[in-house]
Amino acid sequence: MSGGVRIALVLPDLLGTYGDRGNVLVLERRLHWRGIPSETVTVLSSSESVPESCDLYLLGGGEDVAQTAAMRVLSRSPGLQRAAGRGVPVLGICGGLQVLGAEFVTGDGARHAGLGLVDAVTEPAADRAIGEVTAECLLAGVGMLTGFENHLGRTRLGPGAMPLGRVTRGIGNGPGRAEGAVHGHVVCTYLHGPVLARNPALADLLLEWAVGAPLQPIAEPAELAALRMERTRVRARNPK
Known part of the structure; x- marks a missing residue:
């Protein structure tokens, strides 16, 4: 891309638990390694508008109060929704998942409309889901996903959405x-993890969607080689 890739970090002051803002650092670095310039646009809750001209949007996690506040901001300034309608990639983590869905229920039992970008409804469970997760990604070329979860919500997908992966742990x-x-x-x-640091193939898939073309492969740093070995060990401990 001649003008570089514009990445929108959306409401990190509301949606950014467990280091989720680290996902933007991963994307910046993987573009830099390929000689592709990037610009990160940080959209705070005090911003007057959410730009619709970015090439990729990131939302992190947050608790009930943060999610409802995020909905107020994003509803009055629908730049993200307009960009997604054109096929611009969007990544939502945990609370971001719930905000991007059709509806979510907070701990007080109140129902809130989401942005409706994915066919998903989230309701609170009796117990929190906490711990390491492995899942076989259903997007071609990504492979096994790993990460850390800490959430009370349970999400039900409708016919308009497919799972990102199938949980093995x-x-x-x-x-x-x-x-x-x-x-x-x-x-x-x-x-969480951040997810793109732990799953670079997913990061590259999002970047390919953002630039609209395949990316050149990059040399695998030693840290990623070690991660690949750990994935192999996890798969051996958790066979299908």
Whole structure:
């Protein structure tokens, strides 16, 4: 891309638990390694508008109060929704997943409309899902996903969404072994870590969607080689 890739970090002051803002650092670095310039646009809750001209949007996790506050901001300034409607990739983590869905229920029992970018409804469970997760990603070329989950919500997908992956360890969305949700180029997951640091193939897939072309491969740093070995060990401990 001649003008570089514009990445929108959406409401990190509301949606950014467990280091989720680290996902933007991963994307910046993987573009830099390929000689592709990037610009990160940080959209705070005090911003007057959410730009619709970015090439990729990131939302992190947050608790009930943060999610409802995020909905107020995003509802009055629908730049993200307009961009997603054009096929621009969006990544939502945990609370971001719930905000991008059709509806979510907070701990007080109140129902809130989501942005409706994925066909998903989230309700609170009796117990929190906490711990490491592994899941076989259903997006071609990504392979096994790993991450850390800490959430009370249980998410039910409708016919308009497919799971991001199938859980082999952990809870994910809840009963049924689904993890996350995908609709077009909108990708949602409960995985922290940050998820793109632990799953570079997913990061590269989002970047390919953003630039509209395949990316050149990059040399695998020693840390990623070690991660690949750990994935092999995890798969051996958790056979299908």
